[in-house]
Amino acid sequence: xxxxxxxxxxxxxxxxxxxxxxxxxxxxxxxxxxxxxxxxxxxxxxxxxxxxxxxxxxxxxxxxxxxxxxxxxxxxxxxxxxxxxxxxxxxxxxxxxxxxxxxxxxxxxxxxxxxxxxxxxxxxxxxxxxxxxxxxxxxxxxxxxxxxxxxxxxxxxxxxxxxxxxxxxxxxxxxxxxxxxxxxxxxxxxxxxxxxxxxxxxxxxxxxxxxxxxxxxxxxxxxxxxxxxxxxxxxxxxxxxxxxxxxxxxxxxxxxxxxxxxxxxxxxxxxxxxxxxxxxxxxxxxxxxxxxxxxxxxxxxxxxxxxxxxxxxxxxxxxxxxxxxxxxxxxxxxxxxxxxxxxxxxxxxxxxxxxxxxxxxxxxxxxxxxxxxxxxxxxxxxxxxxxxxxxxxxxxxxxxxxxxxxxxxxxxxxxxxxxxxxxxxxxxxxxxxx
Amino acid sequence: xxxxxxxxxxxxxxxxxxxxxxxxxxxxxxxxxxxxxxxxxxxxxxxxxxxxxxxxxxxxxxxxxxxxxxxxxxxxxxxxxxxxxxxxxxxxxxxxxxxxxxxxxxxxxxxxxxxxxxxxxxxxxxxxxxxxxxxxxxxxxxxxxxxxxxxxxxxxxxxxxxxxxxxxxxxxxxxxxxxxxxxxxxxxxxxxxxxxxxxxxxxxxxxxxxxxxxxxxxxxxxxxxxxxxxxxxxxxxxxxxxxxxxxxxxxxxxxxxxxxxxxxxxxxxxxxxxxxxxxxxxxxxxxxxxxxxxxxxxxxxxxxxxxxxxxxxxxxxxxxxxxxxxxxxxxxxxxxxxxxxxxxxxxxxxxxxxxxxxxxxxxxxxxxxxxxxxxxxxxxxxxxxxxxxxxxxxxxxxxxxxxxxxxxxxxxxxxxxxxxxxxxxxxxxxxxxx
Numbered sequence: 001x002x003x004x005x006x007x008x009x010x011x012x013x014x015x016x017x018x019x020x021x022x023x024x025x026x027x028x029x030x031x032x033x034x035x036x037x038x039x040x041x042x043x044x045x046x047x048x049x050x051x052x053x054x055x056x057x058x059x060x061x062x063x064x065x066x067x068x069x070x071x072x073x074x075x076x077x078x079x080x081x082x083x084x085x086x087x088x089x090x091x092x093x094x095x096x097x098x099x100x101x102x103x104x105x106x107x108x109x110x111x112x113x114x115x116x117x118x119x120x121x122x123x124x125x126x127x128x129x130x131x132x133x134x135x136x137x138x139x140x141x142x143x144x145x146x147x148x149x150x151x152x153x154x155x156x157x158x159x160x161x162x163x164x165x166x167x168x169x170x171x172x173x174x175x176x177x178x179x180x181x182x183x184x185x186x187x188x189x190x191x192x193x194x195x196x197x198x199x200x201x202x203x204x205x206x207x208x209x210x211x212x213x214x215x216x217x218x219x220x221x222x223x224x225x226x227x228x229x230x231x232x233x234x235x236x237x238x239x240x241x242x243x244x245x246x247x248x249x250x251x252x253x254x255x256x257x258x259x260x261x262x263x264x265x266x267x268x269x270x271x272x273x274x275x276x277x278x279x280x281x282x283x284x285x286x287x288x289x290x291x292x293x294x295x296x297x298x299x300x301x302x303x304x305x306x307x308x309x310x311x312x313x314x315x316x317x318x319x320x321x322x323x324x325x326x327x328x329x330x331x332x333x334x335x336x337x338x339x340x341x342x343x344x345x346x347x348x349x350x351x352x353x354x355x356x357x358x359x360x361x362x363x364x365x366x367x368x369x370x371x372x373x374x375x376x377x378x379x380x381x382x383x384x385x386x387x388x389x390x391x392x393x394x395x396x397x398x399x400x401x402x403x404x405x406x407x408x409x410x411x412x413x414x415x416x417x418x419x420x421x422x423x424x425x426x427x428x429x430x431x432x433x434x
Numbered sequence: 435x436x437x438x439x440x441x442x443x444x445x446x447x448x449x450x451x452x453x454x455x456x457x458x459x460x461x462x463x464x465x466x467x468x469x470x471x472x473x474x475x476x477x478x479x480x481x482x483x484x485x486x487x488x489x490x491x492x493x494x495x496x497x498x499x500x501x502x503x504x505x506x507x508x509x510x511x512x513x514x515x516x517x518x519x520x521x522x523x524x525x526x527x528x529x530x531x532x533x534x535x536x537x538x539x540x541x542x543x544x545x546x547x548x549x550x551x552x553x554x555x556x557x558x559x560x561x562x563x564x565x566x567x568x569x570x571x572x573x574x575x576x577x578x579x580x581x582x583x584x585x586x587x588x589x590x591x592x593x594x595x596x597x598x599x600x601x602x603x604x605x606x607x608x609x610x611x612x613x614x615x616x617x618x619x620x621x622x623x624x625x626x627x628x629x630x631x632x633x634x635x636x637x638x639x640x641x642x643x644x645x646x647x648x649x650x651x652x653x654x655x656x657x658x659x660x661x662x663x664x665x666x667x668x669x670x671x672x673x674x675x676x677x678x679x680x681x682x683x684x685x686x687x688x689x690x691x692x693x694x695x696x697x698x699x700x701x702x703x704x705x706x707x708x709x710x711x712x713x714x715x716x717x718x719x720x721x722x723x724x725x726x727x728x729x730x731x732x733x734x735x736x737x738x739x740x741x742x743x744x745x746x747x748x749x750x751x752x753x754x755x756x757x758x759x760x761x762x763x764x765x766x767x768x769x770x771x772x773x774x775x776x777x778x779x780x781x782x783x784x785x786x787x788x789x790x791x792x793x794x795x796x797x798x799x800x801x802x803x804x805x806x807x808x809x810x811x812x813x814x815x816x817x818x819x820x821x822x823x824x825x826x827x828x829x830x831x832x833x834x835x836x837x838x839x840x841x842x843x844x845x846x847x848x849x850x851x852x853x854x855x856x857x858x859x860x861x862x863x864x865x866x867x868x
Contacts, residue, residue: 002522002744002745003479003480003482003483003486003519003744003745004480005475005476005479005519006476006478006479006480006501006507007501009475009476009477009478010476011473011475011476011516011520011523012473012474012475013473013520013524014471014472014473014534017471017472017473017474018472020474021472029805032807033802033805033806033807033808034802034807034808035780035807035808035809035827037448037451037778038448038451038452038455039445039446039447039448039451040446040451040454041439041443041445041446042439042440042443042444042445042553043443043477043509043539043541043553044440044443044497044553045437045439045440046437046438046440048437049437052437063478063499063507064499065497065498065499065509067440067441067543068543068545073440075477075499082445085437085439086445086447088436089445090447095826095827097812099809100448105477105539107477109501109502111502119476119477119478127812130812130813131813132812132813132814134790134814135812135813135814136812138790138812139812142812145799149802257795260792260795260796261795261796261798261799262799310436310437311436311437344471346469356568356572358694361691361694361695362694362695364695365579365695365696368467368468368583371463371467372467373466373467373468373469374467374468374469375469375533378531378561378564378566378569378570378572378573378576379564379565379566379569380566380568380569392529393469393529
């Protein structure tokens with residue numbers, strides 16, 4: 001009986017696994033050198049957890065299941081609610097700031113499409129518990145720096161990708177200054193978030209439905225198309241009473257820091273980055289391919305209310321999430337996977353002439369104990385068949401053992417790339433390997 | 435609103451994550467040096483997949499869910515059905531033998547108890563597609579060797595654990611020779627598998643229910659309590675017409691190989707290892723703590739029919755599965771975790787005197803780009819507060835930057851263990867680090 005895999009999931013054969021491991025190992029290494037510590041939570045949580053953060057609409061995008069007591073659970077579509085739960089559980093004993101990363105496997109019950117699968121991996125970094133204003137800017141810059149630090153390390157340049165940075169608070173202040181009432185802000189955000197995905201006429205029309213006044217609509221559109229900091233400064237100063245306009249200074253400071261850290265060429269101010277989610281409260285950002293052909297590679301920002309929403313204290317937080325799927329599509333398009341992902345390679349293949357002898361096991365065990373990946377044939381065929389098997393397994397070297405060699409306490413070592421074969425003293429060979 | 439985690443799942447705070455990573459990295463490293471390649475499959479499969487291997491009883495031990503089309507899925511309770519599916523999908527293009535490993539996260543809807551959680555990790559190694567008789571013995575020995583190679587590497591000795599090895603075929607032949615009919619074998623196995631978990635009287639009674647004849651019951655019990663190869667040889671030769679009694683020779687050969695590879699002291703023949711699962715066809719084994727206080731640390735064996743049952747060809751297979759939970763309990767009891775699991779340690783913490791200056795970012799970035807994990811304070815406090823934070827983060831060294839140092843192009847480096855502080859030339863310091 002043949003059964004297919006479930007649609008939207010992936011089988012990781014060894015070559016696919018090599019790509020996955022290379023991506024995840026890179027995420028981990030960059031996280032560690034940037035001072036983050038790894039955590040993880042369960043694959044499923046009570047369904048309520050995800051409703052708290054994303055509302056009831058999330059439910060139909062979740063794989064739901066039940067425990068034995070009939071309680072509703074769901075496979076995690078993101079790890080942030082788990083992070084909030086875990087931090088709240090130990091809020092008093094954890095030293096602040098909490099600087100954590102994770103590479104959870106996540107699930108979405110959506111229809112699979114390009115760059116979106118039902119099962120995927122996501123790199124998450126978060127900095128929690130930074131209280132001062134300048135500290136928050138430092139933390140926001142750290143999150144963005146760490147993100148770029150990974151992307152540039154795998155070979156992407158500022159010609160390939162851009163970090164588009166904006167500030168939800170700045171936008172909110174600007175909208176307020178235009179007279180948009182507080183309870184309208186959320187629905188205006190939702191429209192603004194669609195700006196880059198809609199034809200401009202449709203966008204204007206949708207915005208007009210939220211904001212009746214034509215002049216105000218135009219002002220918002222002007223604000224949303226600002227593409228430099230001097231231009232922003234002009235608009236902001238028009239609207240602001242003093243130079244102490246903090247949301248503007250925040251974004252300026254974050255951009256300055258990123259410049260100082262050497263990743264300024266990756267970063268631009270882009271007010272069209274709104275991020276639909278209600279929970280962002282300050283700096284928000286997305287990384288996009290410059291060609292604009294793919295979904296966002298990653299996104300994140302400041303979310304200072306989430307821990308409180310999960311029953312904890314009002315404590316600040318800033319974070320980023322990057323899925324593996326869009327990233328891999330981009331890297332494949334740029335030809336950056338082939339060179340960098342380690343190829344399968346076996347260090348040694350031990351070949352025996354004549355019957356299988358105990359000395360084969362001994363040589364194999366010796367090599368393995370020295371961390372050399374080593375195989376031999378289970379097929380009990382002649383030496384040429386064994387050498388073929390060694391080639392198929394991409395062995396770098398073969399060790400050939402026969403009665404004659406054993407009597408003289410010698411082994412033959414064959415280099416599989418050059419074909420050269422050398423007779424070596426058994427003990428000397430192993431002594432030299434050490 | 436505070437929501438607890440689901441019972442039987444684990445939160446991995448950074449210290450727990452360090453243990454998990456240490457265990458999994460060890461599994462991976464030992465697999466690779468023993469010539470295995472890594473694979474993985476989806477977290478869920480069609481429910482039918484698991485019924486094929488384990489029958490309908492498995493369903494109530496599974497977390498089941500549905501896709502959008504209402505098809506029944508289940509979270510994987512083991513990876514072997516996925517392995518069979520994946521190998522069958524590419525049976526013609528995969529070079530044999532297939533020597534694969536995986537460290538899947540698995541799920542069981544059972545009530546949590548000591549050593550058994552609802553969510554856990556399991557190391558799997560499998561060798562598929564070895565056809566000759568001697569080849570199969572070599573593969574069986576490889577699987578057992580690799581298992582022990584890991585366990586001894588993490589510090590367990592033959593005084594802590596034993597690999598108990600048996601042969602299902604040998605048992606079947608013996609039962610047949612006593613006149614047990616073919617269709618009775620499975621239900622006898624199920625009773626025999628319980629031998630070590632039941633009081634001997636209850637065991638005898640249950641066996642009597644399957645095998646009416648009292649004399650036969652006693653013979654089976656004698657066979658099941660053999661504890662040496664010479665003793666086994668006596669019984670087996672009584673029952674066998676010639677010396678060519680292959681299931682006996684198979685287990686003898688496997689034990690000899692393990693001896694040659696230097697792990698003979700871990701391995702014993704133990705006929706009480708039956709393994710309840712219907713699908714084992716030859717050598718079976720379990721690793722137990724010598725004290726006998728815990729569940730089996732791992733188990734495995736030969737299963738030559740599984741790929742055929744999943745719609746593939748009749749192709750041989752031998753494998754092992756080791757969960758993380760029992761292993762960790764044993765290692766904790768033996769005091770082997772504390773020493774070996776890497777502790778959190780930060781290489782550098784950069785302290786600034788006075789205001790936060792751009793040079794801090796530059797030093798931090800420089801250190802990180804050289805793979806040194808580096809942090810600094812977001813708190814904008816005085817130097818003594820920053821040094822305290824560095825201590826809390828277990829920093830090895832602090833780099834102290836002030837206006838005076840910067841003017842002289844110098845930095846102070848403080849060793850946090852000794853408290854010694856040294857003024858160094860900025861450029862020289864970094865040149866020496868490289």
